[in-house]
Every structure is written in structure tokens, then in C-alpha cells.
Amino acid sequence: MAYSVKQANEYIAANVSSVNGKFRPKYHMTAPIGWMNDPNGLVFYHGQYHLFYQYNPYGAEPGVMHWGHFVSDDLIAYDDAGVALAPTEKDEISCFSGGAIVAGGALNILYTRHYEISDVKKEKVCLVRSSDGKTFVKKHHSVFNNESLPKNISRSDFRDPFPIMISDKFYVFVGGRDIELNKGVVVVLSGQSLEKLEYDFTIGPFDALGDMAECPCYCKVDGKDVLIVSGSHVEEKGNDYKNTHTSVFVVGEIDFENRRMQVEFIKEIDKGDAFYAPQVINNTDKPIIVGWQEMWNKPYPTRDMEHGWVGSFTIPRELSMRDGDVIQTPVAALAKYGAACDTTGSVPKCAEITASFDGHGAITLQGENGQIVIGNDGGVYLDTINACNGNGCIRRTNATYKSCSVSILLDESCIEVFVEGGKEAISSRMYIDGQLSLITEGNVKDITIKQIGVPV
Numbered sequence: 001m002a003y004s005v006k007q008a009n010e011y012i013a014a015n016v017s018s019v020n021g022k023f024r025p026k027y028h029m030t031a032p033i034g035w036m037n038d039p040n041g042l043v044f045y046h047g048q049y050h051l052f053y054q055y056n057p058y059g060a061e062p063g064v065m066h067w068g069h070f071v072s073d074d075l076i077a078y079d080d081a082g083v084a085l086a087p088t089e090k091d092e093i094s095c096f097s098g099g100a101i102v103a104g105g106a107l108n109i110l111y112t113r114h115y116e117i118s119d120v121k122k123e124k125v126c127l128v129r130s131s132d133g134k135t136f137v138k139k140h141h142s143v144f145n146n147e148s149l150p151k152n153i154s155r156s157d158f159r160d161p162f163p164i165m166i167s168d169k170f171y172v173f174v175g176g177r178d179i180e181l182n183k184g185v186v187v188v189l190s191g192q193s194l195e196k197l198e199y200d201f202t203i204g205p206f207d208a209l210g211d212m213a214e215c216p217c218y219c220k221v222d223g224k225d226v227l228i229v230s231g232s233h234v235e236e237k238g239n240d241y242k243n244t245h246t247s248v249f250v251v252g253e254i255d256f257e258n259r260r261m262q263v264e265f266i267k268e269i270d271k272g273d274a275f276y277a278p279q280v281i282n283n284t285d286k287p288i289i290v291g292w293q294e295m296w297n298k299p300y301p302t303r304d305m306e307h308g309w310v311g312s313f314t315i316p317r318e319l320s321m322r323d324g325d326v327i328q329t330p331v332a333a334l335a336k337y338g339a340a341c342d343t344t345g346s347v348p349k350c351a352e353i354t355a356s357f358d359g360h361g362a363i364t365l366q367g368e369n370g371q372i373v374i375g376n377d378g379g380v381y382l383d384t385i386n387a388c389n390g391n392g393c394i395r396r397t398n399a400t401y402k403s404c405s406v407s408i409l410l411d412e413s414c415i416e417v418f419v420e421g422g423k424e425a426i427s428s429r430m431y432i433d434g435q436l437s438l439i440t441e442g443n444v445k446d447i448t449i450k451q452i453g454v455p456v
Contacts, residue, residue, distance in 0.1 A: 005136075008057050008066055008083040020307035023413040023431050026350045027337065027454040028293060029053075029070050029078050029313040035060050035303075036311040038160075038215055038277035039290045040067055041100035045107045045133050049075055049281065051290065052084055052109075053313070054097060060303040060310045065094035067111070071133075074333040075288070075316040077454050084136050085128065091115050096123065097215055099162035101170075101194075102283045106131050108194055110172060112159040113142065121156040125174065127194055144172075144189055144197040152180040153187060153202065162217040162279070163194065166256060170194055173216040175229070176202070184209030184231050186216045188259075201259035203227065208241070208248045208266050210234035215247075215277040218254075219287040222321035225254040227261070228269070228289060230277050239398050240268050243295050247278050249326045267326060271395050272382060272417075272427035273298070275314060287319040288331060293414055293427055299390030301431045302413075314427060315409055315416060322423075329422040330409065338450035346435040348451040353408040353438075357401065361442030365410075368434030372415060374408055375442075376401060380419045380426070387430035397424040410436075411452070 016032045024030055034057040041052040048071050055068035067085035072078040085095045091113060098111035109128040115121070124142040146155040154177040162173045172189040183205035189197040204213065210231035217228050227250040234241040247270065252263040269278060270291070278291035291314040294300070300310045316331040338352050347353070347365060355363060362375035373383035381396035397419055409416040417426045440447070 003064060003066070003086045004088060005083050005086045008086055012057050012082070019309055020305070022307065023302055024309065025312050025411040025414050027076055027334075027452055028315060028411045028414045031055055031057070031068050031309060031311065032080050033057055033308055035062055035309075036068060037062070037292050037294065038097045039279045039292060039313060040097050040111070041109050042279050042281040042290055043100040043102060043107065044281060044283040045102050048073055048133070050100070050107070050133055051078070051313070052100070055083065057083065060300070060308055065096060065114070067095055075331045076333050076337055081134070085111065085138075089113060089138065089140065091122065091124070093117070097160040097277070099217060099279065100282060101163040101165065103165065103194070107133055108163070109136065110143070110161040110163050110194065112161065114159070123156060123159045125158075125161045125172070125189070125197065139195070143195055148199050149187070150199070150202070152178050153185065154179045157212055158187070160215045161189075164218055164282070168192075170197070171200070171256065172197055173218055173227070175213040175216050177212045178205055181205060182211050184211060184213035186213050186227065186229055203250075203254075203261045206250070206263075206266060207237070208234060208246065208268070210245070215279060217280045219280040219319070221287050221319045221326060224251055224321060225261070226251050226287070226319070226326065227254070228278055228280060239271070239396065242395065243273055245276055245296050247276055247291065251326060269328070270425045270427050271397060272425070273384070273391065273393055273395060274429050275427045278314075281316070288316050289319060289328075290314060290316045293429070301388065301390050301429075304390070312414060317422075317425075322421075325423060327422040328425050329418065330407070334452070337452050337454050339453065341449060341451040343438070343449045345437070347410075347438045347449060349410055349412050349436060350452045351410045352450045352452060353410070354405065354446070354448045355408075355444055356403065356405050356446045357443060358403045358445055359443035361440065361444040363408075363444055364439040364441075365436045366439060367432035367436050370430070370432040372430050372432070374406060374417055376404065380404060380406060380417070380424070382415070382417050382426040382428055384428045384430060387428070387432060389429045389431055395426050395428070397426070399424060
């Protein structure tokens with residue numbers, strides 16, 4: 001079957017009315033229909049944020065992957081801009097993940113041209129350009145020859161390019177695998193032009209990258225080099241890496257001239273069971289990341305209920321350093337959409353709840369058929385065992401807290417918990433019927449609730 005952008009957009013227009021919107025988020029970016037996963041090509045261009053994503057419009061499951069496209073002025077309210085890329089080339093079955101950069105006045109996208117039939121698998125780094133952020137033109141050839149990789153780096157598992165520019169030179173971070181060690185690595189390519197890239201050096205392996213590094217990206221956070229990367233099939237270690245797949249901050253100093261990275265520490269980005277493949281937004285003053293608010297290899301209730309959609313983005317998170325640690329906080333623009341509300345008898349399903357624990361305590365959000373619990377028993381935890389998400393669990397922070405603050409974002413089926421001003425985060429999904437009531441026990445104080453309303 002041949003695919004095209006036109007065909008995909010026509011299918012969406014003809015079928016979007018069949019989607020069941022019962023649990024669809026209101027302010028977390030969500031595709032109009034079908035399956036969405038990794039954020040792709042996040043960039044500020046021509047006065048707007050462009051946020052692309054892995055997209056199968058034809059079903060609520062992974063399939064023939066396209067690039068969907070959102071446009072936003074402030075990273076909260078957004079417009080659906082349709083499908084940007086479809087697998088149209090002879091040597092691609094899917095358009096896998098990648099990144100974007102503004103150069104030469106144009107929006108330049110590097111993506112993974114993925115081909116896989118039977119035992120034949122190929123992944124190539126390819127270039128797309130747009131002069132208006134609306135129409136996208138593919139270059140037919142690959143911009144890098146996989147055969148030039150060191151012999152220990154896989155030629156077929158080689159994907160998710162993310163470009164940056166330093167001193168008029170392009171550097172591109174690509175997810176890779178060391179086939180001799182069976183461990184994930186980040187491959188760095190470079191070149192004077194995005195049309196032709198060469199192998200430069202490799203970062204890793206690290207245990208946190210499992211057997212395959214995916215979706216690497218890079219930013220500066222208060223003077224520190226931060227590599228953001230996801231690992232596949234990562235071995236659980238204490239309270240870390242409980243999802244098999246994980247995403248981490250690798251913090252240190254990258255010496256591009258001498259082709260190496262001095263790592264200071266590695267930190268799991270989110271302790272929940274619904275966070276993967278975060279990417280930083282290119283061409284912004286502040287480092288801001290967006291993740292996929294789902295996870296591989298778990299139940300997807302909206303698919304099982306035949307609602308016609310799966311997946312959303314996390315709220316965009318601003319990064320900073322505090323006391324030598326990476327801090328994540330919801331993007332500042334969210335504040336203008338919050339309004340005080342009458343919570344007598346119920347809590348809005350689109351809300352920000354802030355509270356403090358002065359010792360042990362718990363906040364329960366109770367609905368008709370389930371509940372979620374945010375508590376502190378020495379460590380802050382999120383309990384979704386009864387949240388009707390098909391894979392409920394209890395996930396908790398690494399740090400212990402005698403007292404701490406929490407900010408809880410609710411959005412229909414999304415929940416994100418930020419602990420102690422963003423020192424740690426826990427994200428999950430919930431599919432609870434009816435209104436929510438708030439019940440507290442123990443040492444909970446300073447509760448405030450704001451309803452979040454975003455124009456449609």
C-alpha cells in the first residue's frame with residue numbers, strides 16, 4: 001500500500017468524528033485520532049513552537065509511522081497541523097524519530113528512514129526541509145553512510161538523529177548499539193552541512209542505556225552539558241529503571257574537540273510508568289523538554305475500550321540546575337490557564353493541586369470506579385493500583401522527605417506529580433469514571449486547587 005501526507009490527512013478528516021473523547025486530555029497535546037508516541041523535531045521557528053510526533057493515524061496501535069504536527073504559541077494551547085511526513089520513499093516503510101534545527105532560514109528536519117521486511121532491517125539518517133513550517137520536502141538520499149561506522153556499532157539499529165550547531169559546525173546525536181557488548185551508545189556525527197555528515201565519536205555505553213540507546217538529544221542547563229537519552233531493556237536497579245525502558249539525564253562536560261564526554265552523574269528523569277523518549281526544544285532561550293506520556297509493553301485502555309486513540313505528550317518541562325541536580329518544572333505559560341475554583345464536593349479533572357506534606361500523609365482522589373493516591377511515607381509515592389489503567393503500580397521518589405511540597409497536574413487521563421519544586425517527577429495514566437473527590441489523611445496541609453481551562 002502506498003502512503004502520502006494527503007492520504008493521511010484525508011483519512012483523519014473522514015474518521016476523527018468516530019473518536020471517543022471521554023478520557024482525552026485537554027491541555028496535554030494529543031493526536032486527533034490513532035496512535036502517537038515519541039516527540040519529534042521540537043523547535044521554535046517563525047515565532048511559533050513546532051512539535052512533531054511519531055504517528056499512526058490509521059489505528060490505535062503502532063504501525064506505519066508518520067510524523068504528526070502540532071503548532072503552539074505558548075506550549076499549552078495548541079493547534080493540530082495535520083500530518084507532516086509520510087513514508088513515501090521506496091526504501092522506507094516508516095518515518096521514525098528525529099530532530100529539527102533552524103539553519104539557513106529554513107526548518108531542517110533529520111529523521112530515520114526505517115525499512116524492515118522479514119530479516120532485512122535498514123535505518124538511515126535523512127533530511128527534510130521546510131521554508132514555511134507547513135510544507136516539507138524530503139531529500140531522497142541519506143546524509144550519512146552507515147558503513148563508515150566503527151565495526152562494533154550496529155548499521156541497522158541506528159536511529160533518532162538530533163542536530164545542534166556549535167561554532168558553525170553541525171553535530172548530530174544518534175541512538176545506537178554496540179553489537180559486541182550488546183549495549184546502548186550515543187553516536188555523534190558532524191559536518192559543515194546537514195547534507196553530508198561523518199562519524200565523529202561515541203558516548204557510552206552506560207548501564208542506563210540498556211541494549212539500545214534511543215532518542216538522544218542535547219542541551220546546556222545552567223552551564224552544564226546535559227545529554228537526554230532513552231534506554232531499551234534496562235536492568236532494574238533498586239528504585240531505578242522499573243519499566244524495562246527508561247529515560248535519563250547524563251550530566252557532565254562534552255569536549256567536542258577531543259571527542260569525549262566526562263560524566264558527572266546519570267539521573268532517571270521520571271519515576272512513573274508513563275514517560276519515555278523526551279526531547280528538548282531546539283532554538284529556545286531556556287531548555288525545555290517534552291516526553292511521551294506512555295510506555296512500551298503495557299496495556300493501553302483507550303485502545304482496549306476501542307476509543308480510537310492512544311498517547312499524549314507530557315506537559316513541557318523547563319530544566320534548571322539546583323544544588324548540583326537537574327530540576328524539572330511545568331512550563332511557565334501553564335500558570336495563566338489556572339483559575340481558583342469551588343471544589344465543594346468535587347475536584348476538576350483538569351486541575352493543578354498543590355500541597356505540602358509535614359511528615360507522613362496521603363491525598364486520595366476518589367472517583368466512581370477507582371482512585372489514585374499521592375502520599376509521603378518517608379518518600380513521595382504515586383499509587384495507581386486502582387486507577388483503572390490496566391497496569392497499576394506504586395512508584396516512588398529516590399529521595400526521602402520528612403516534609404516536602406508537591407504539585408499535581410491532572411488532565412482527564414494524565415497525572416504528573418512534581419516533588420519539592422521539581423527535584424523529582426512521577427507520571428502515570430488514570431481512567432476513572434465520574435467526578436473526583438479529594439480525601440486527605442495524616443500530615444497534609446496548604447492544599448490549593450486551580451482548574452485549568454485551555455481554549456479549544
